Amino acid sequence: MSPVELIVYYREGCHLCEQMVASLFQLQEELKYEIRQIDIDNDPLLRDKYNVDVPVVMFKNEVIFYHFFDETELRKALANG
Secondary structure (H helix, E strand, O other): OOOOEEEEEEOOOOHHHHHHHHHHHHHHHHHOOEEEEEEHHHOHHHHHHHOOOOOEEEEOOEEEEEOOOOHHHHHHHHHHO
16 A cells, blocks of 8 residues: 655745644644655746645645645545545
8 A cells, every 4th residue: 555645835935835844744643644845946837836825735636725734624635535
């Protein structure tokens, strides 16, 4: 079974991004997922796509939430995933 992976699109210096990642790390052990962080400023296509939406959290190619952490949506996505 492959590990559950959340992708966080972020940018350096973004306080919302830092808060999002910190919140995800708090539940990581309980909910058993890996976090892959991708800086959108390293890829022009990602920067164009997510420029005003970071941080964006995705699971199985679907956006779970963006801007602000939502524990209810996270738990729902992982339970249905």
